[in-house]
Amino acid sequence: MNWGIVRALVSKDLALFFRNRFFSIVTVLGLVFYLIFYFVMPSSVDESLAIGFYAPEILPAIEEAFQEGVEEGLKVTFTVTEEALKEGVIGGDFITGIVLPADTAEALISGERPVITLYFSSDIPEEAKEAAVVTIRELVYRQVGQELPVEIKQEVLGPDMLGMQVPPRDRLRPLLAVFLIIFETLGLANLISEEVERGTIQALLVTPVRVRDLFISKGIVGITLAFGQAVIFMAIVGGLSREPLLILVTLFLGAALATGIAFLIASLGKDFMSVMAWGMLIFIILAIPAFGVMFPGAVTGWIKIVPSYYLVDTVHRVSNFGAGWLDMWNNLVILLGIDFVLFWVVIQALRRKAG
Amino acid sequence: MAGDAIIAEELSYWYGDLIAVNGISFKVGEGKILGFLGPNGAGKTTTVKMLTGQLKPKGGKATLLGMDVAENVEAVQGDIGVCFETTNLYEKMSAVENLKLFARLFGITDFNPDILLGKVDLAGRGKDRVETYSKGMKQRLMVARSMINSPRVLFLDEPTAGLDPASSEAIRNIILEERERGATVFLTTHDMLEADKLSDQVAFMNQGQIVALDTPLNLKQKYGKRALKAQVSTASGELVDREIILDTPETPQAVQQLFSQENVVTIHSEEATLEDIFINITGRGLIE
Numbered sequence: 001m002n003w004g005i006v007r008a009l010v011s012k013d014l015a016l017f018f019r020n021r022f023f024s025i026v027t028v029l030g031l032v033f034y035l036i037f038y039f040v041m042p043s044s045v046d047e048s049l050a051i052g053f054y055a056p057e058i059l060p061a062i063e064e065a066f067q068e069g070v071e072e073g074l075k076v077t078f079t080v081t082e083e084a085l086k087e088g089v090i091g092g093d094f095i096t097g098i099v100l101p102a103d104t105a106e107a108l109i110s111g112e113r114p115v116i117t118l119y120f121s122s123d124i125p126e127e128a129k130e131a132a133v134v135t136i137r138e139l140v141y142r143q144v145g146q147e148l149p150v151e152i153k154q155e156v157l158g159p160d161m162l163g164m165q166v167p168p169r170d171r172l173r174p175l176l177a178v179f180l181i182i183f184e185t186l187g188l189a190n191l192i193s194e195e196v197e198r199g200t201i202q203a204l205l206v207t208p209v210r211v212r213d214l215f216i217s218k219g220i221v222g223i224t225l226a227f228g229q230a231v232i233f234m235a236i237v238g239g240l241s242r243e244p245l246l247i248l249v250t251l252f253l254g255a256a257l258a259t260g261i262a263f264l265i266a267s268l269g270k271d272f273m274s275v276m277a278w279g280m281l282i283f284i285i286l287a288i289p290a291f292g293v294m295f296p297g298a299v300t301g302w303i304k305i306v307p308s309y310y311l312v313d314t315v316h317r318v319s320n321f322g323a324g325w326l327d328m329w330n331n332l333v334i335l336l337g338i339d340f341v342l343f344w345v346v347i348q349a350l351r352r353k354a355g
Numbered sequence: 356m357a358g359d360a361i362i363a364e365e366l367s368y369w370y371g372d373l374i375a376v377n378g379i380s381f382k383v384g385e386g387k388i389l390g391f392l393g394p395n396g397a398g399k400t401t402t403v404k405m406l407t408g409q410l411k412p413k414g415g416k417a418t419l420l421g422m423d424v425a426e427n428v429e430a431v432q433g434d435i436g437v438c439f440e441t442t443n444l445y446e447k448m449s450a451v452e453n454l455k456l457f458a459r460l461f462g463i464t465d466f467n468p469d470i471l472l473g474k475v476d477l478a479g480r481g482k483d484r485v486e487t488y489s490k491g492m493k494q495r496l497m498v499a500r501s502m503i504n505s506p507r508v509l510f511l512d513e514p515t516a517g518l519d520p521a522s523s524e525a526i527r528n529i530i531l532e533e534r535e536r537g538a539t540v541f542l543t544t545h546d547m548l549e550a551d552k553l554s555d556q557v558a559f560m561n562q563g564q565i566v567a568l569d570t571p572l573n574l575k576q577k578y579g580k581r582a583l584k585a586q587v588s589t590a591s592g593e594l595v596d597r598e599i600i601l602d603t604p605e606t607p608q609a610v611q612q613l614f615s616q617e618n619v620v621t622i623h624s625e626e627a628t629l630e631d632i633f634i635n636i637t638g639r640g641l642i643e
Contacts, residue, residue: 008459012445019447199443203500206407206437207460208429 001216005209009217013191017221023187030183031229034176038169038237049135050075050093052119054085055100074135089119090157096120096132108149115151129154173239174315175290177230178308181254182286184226185262186279192218192266193275215263215347222259227252239319246318246325253335254311260342261286261307267349289313307342310335360385360420360508360539361406367414368401375401377563378415383556385507388530388540390554390571392547392633398563399543400440403510406541407437420507433461436506440513440543442493446486450477450496453485454503461504474532475499476525491522498526502533509533512543527553547629557629561637571629578635579627583610587617594620 018024053066053076066076077094079085085097097119101107107114120129133152141147195201204214230251234240240247261282269275289309293316303309310331317323361383368376376398383389393399404410406417408428417424419431445453451468458466472481475495485493498514511530515523530540530553544550550557551571559567567574575581581601586594597617599609601624613619627635 004462005460008456012448012456015452016445016447198446199439199441200445202409202439203437203443203457204460206409206432206435207457208433208462209460210429 002208002210002213005213006217006220009204009209009213010220013217013221014224017187017191017225020187020190023190026183027187027225027229030180031233034180034233035236038172038176049132050077050095051132052077052079052085052088052094052097053100054079054082054097055104056102057100057105086119086157089121092121096129104150111149113149113151115153117153117155120154120156169237170320171294171316173234173237173319174293174312175287176237177233177239177251177315178254178290178312179287180229180233181226181251181258181311182261182283182308184222184229184255185258185265186276186283187225188218188222188259188262189265189269189275189279190272191221192263193269193271196266197271218263219256219259219343222262223252223255225255226258227255230255234315234319239315241319242322243318243324246328247315249332250311250314250318250328250335253332253339254308254315256339257307257311257335257342260339260346263346264342264349267346307335307338310338358385358421359383359418360387361389361541362418363402363406363415364418365415366402366405366412366417368398368405368410368412374563376405379560379563379565380415381558381565381568383539383541385539386534386537387555388534388542388553390550390557391541391543391560392545392550392557392629393560397560399560400512402560403437403512403541403543407435407510408432433504434506435508435510436501436504437510438497438501438512438514440516442490442497444485444493444496444500447484449482449484450488450499451481453496454500457500457503463504466503471499471502474502474529491518494518495522495525498529502529505536506538508539508541510541510543513545514542515544515546515549523549547633551629559633559636566636567632574629574632575627578632581627582625583613583622584625585613585617585622586620587613588620589618 051066051074055078066074077088079088079097082099085094085099088094089097099117099119101114101116104114104116118129118133120132133154137147137152195204201214205211231240231248234247234251265275265278265282268278285306286308289303289306289312292303292309293312314323314328314331314335318328359382361381363379363381365378365380366376367374367378379398379402381389391399391402401410405412406419406424408424408431411425420434422431424431445456448456450472454468454471455466458468468481469478472478475498477492477495477499480488480492485496488496494514498511501509501511509530514526514530518526527549530542534540540553542550542553554571556568557571557574558565567578569577583599583601585597585599587597589595597613599606599613
């Protein structure tokens with residue numbers, strides 16, 4: 001390995017990257033935009049309880065109870081059908097939807113225990129569910145002077161996310177960090193494909209430069225750009241406050257993943273337009289796990305076949321839930337394995353293309 | 356006595372079923388210029404790629420400066436310079452940056468780009484980005500880049516193609532200077548006059564094979580014809596062309612008759628060009 005050659009190639013690539021007006025502007029603006037976007041997002045969860053209510057026949061006592069609740073910050077919406085209530089819950093309009101059966105009054109009078117159904121959306125945390133149930137019982141108790149003999153049945157609409165209540169902007173953190181990393185793939189892929197398209201790679205390969213020097217220098221450039229931006233972003237938004245070393249290792253492996261993917265795009269693309277076309281396609285696929293964090297329940301187990309899942313999941317769980325090395329080691333090993341396989345595949349592809 | 360800088364022995368390469376280079380053999384002495392001529396698709400570029408270590412021969416052996424190219428690619432490439440036909444410079448970098456980059460790749464620490472830029476007449480434009488250069492300037496910069504490491508063997512692929520006469524002449528002078536310095540030059544060109552003027556030896560390549568290899572003079576003597584071309588004035592004042600083939604038993608008598616019996620207005624000798632000879636040997640032109 002000739003490190004003098006690698007240093008020369010790295011300086012050249014960095015100079016060329018920042019002389020490409022499109023990528024240099026997008027790199028800087030992207031970072032600034034993502035930071036602004038992060039900070040304008042709400043930093044806390046809305047603690048008011050928005051409740052949907054459906055009852056063919058409303059008991060005066062319960063109606064009065066809700067009226068009292070409204071004065072204490074409870075938002076109650078009465079729906080005309082049970083389906084509309086469910087849609088409101090799934091759409092996030094209500095933290096819970098309450099269904100009171102038509103025969104509630106008669107059942108109570110005859111000493112039976114009517115069943116009240118509470119609908120929750122899949123990403124409602126456990127404590128919020130409990131809060132909703134307690135609030136409803138409390139309101140009714142205060143209104144009628146005793147605990148109603150009812151049975152409360154809870155039903156989750158969509159897969160239950162078991163209490164992942166994270167402020168929106170913290171959910172956004174892994175998404176934006178991953179976007180920054182993945183976007184660098186386009187710039188690097190363009191650098192590589194330009195080198196092949198314009199024949200400069202041939203000029204390099206008739207000097208003492210070896211193919212491995214080229215790969216290493218491009219790899220260093222790609223990882224530096226992607227890792228650097230992600231670290232700057234995470235540092236500014238406080239993403240390094242928990243387990244900083246673990247986050248840095250994860251971002252590094254993610255940057256290596258992005259670099260490997262850049263090589264892959266370069267081996268597929270022939271010019272700027274084809275690089276952009278392939279790049280955007282792969283960008284969208286890699287971004288899906290990050291959207292899964294933003295919108296829990298929107299994705300299922302298949303997401304684990306997308307390589308960026310292990311990057312997103314680790315950043316999310318470490319920075320938002322304080323997961324540690326023991327929790328995340330398997331993700332890191334998988335990410336490392338993907339990096340190795342990806343690099344091997346694309347090196348073979350690029351060798352053939354350069355030859 | 357100088358040895359051979361380039362030795363090709365039964366060199367072959369094929370792409371699938373297509374035989375690009377078919378067992379060619381030749382030698383180029385140190386400090387000599389070989390003009391490598393042939394139409395597009397003749398196998399010239401593949402040959403150059405094998406000689407410069409870009410392709411590993413599928414048959415035969417290439418030796419440069421005493422080293423087997425396939426076995427010593429790194430060492431060989433440290434001693435050669437290659438100027439490609441297609442411009443492959445870093446266009447968003449200046450000429451100085453381009454040259455300094457390649458100097459670093461060759462491990463040259465005390466490189467002064469101004470000397471080389473002056474040599475190719477780009478002294479005043481060294482700091483401008485290459486994307487602002489004309490084709491001729493880019494070509495001259497490519498030649499300069501190929502000379503960064505003072506190569507012992509210089510490969511030039513169509514170095515004057517599409518250039519204006521002044522730029523072409525500048526590059527030809529550089530080639531001659533390189534030979535004066537002791538470099539061996541492997542010159543691929545379509546320009547027959549250029550090859551004739553510069554080359555110590557000329558190789559004609561056709562369909563993957565070398566069909567002729569000799570000095571330009573010997574090739575002309577062997578395959579070409581020399582003639583006297585004259586214009587004579589008739590009794591009515593009309594100008595008529597006359598041609599006398601030289602080097603035949605009838606030539607002296609024909610010359611004598613021309614001057615004694617005709618009113619000669621103009622006369623000049625004409626030699627066969629390398630292109631004539633190539634057509635004579637292969638039955639096809641260089642540019643098709």
